[in-house]
Amino acid sequence: MPFRPGAKPKLPSDRYPAVLETAELLELAILKFLMLPKTSRTLGEALDYLKKDHRQACEFLRRHIGQFQQALADLKLQEQAKRNIKGRARVLAEAMAGADHNLAFSTHANLSGERGSWPTRLPLGVLPLILE
Helix, strand or coil, rough: CCCCCCCCCCHHHHHHHHHHHHHHHHHHHHHHHHHCCCCCCCCCHHHHHHCCCCCCHHHHHHHHHHHHHHHHHHHHHHHCCCHHHHHHHHHHHHHCHHHCCCCEEEEEECCCHHHHHCCCCCCCCCCCHEEE
């Protein structure tokens, strides 16, 4: 029986590509969401509006609407992508990608430098599991 010190990962490593695909799927829909003009629409109504162009991504975000609201309001996630709206969409997509696997999104602002050493972009919700 192999022994590995530290916490047991919450997600098997063979599931990382699926979470990465989810992040890539969500990124464009979240970007379009962030570019919508500010109106009196609720978050659910905005997702319904975008659903015609991004069906899978909007259904995913609708299933996890509470967590998406938290991610939008999270100051540490906002701090990770202050420069432009595209970077903010990427950070939010990566944070939300692990929601189907019951992973909490990462709020570690210092992960951006550590992420660069990996050959592919890994969702922020998954990366702390690898680093443990």
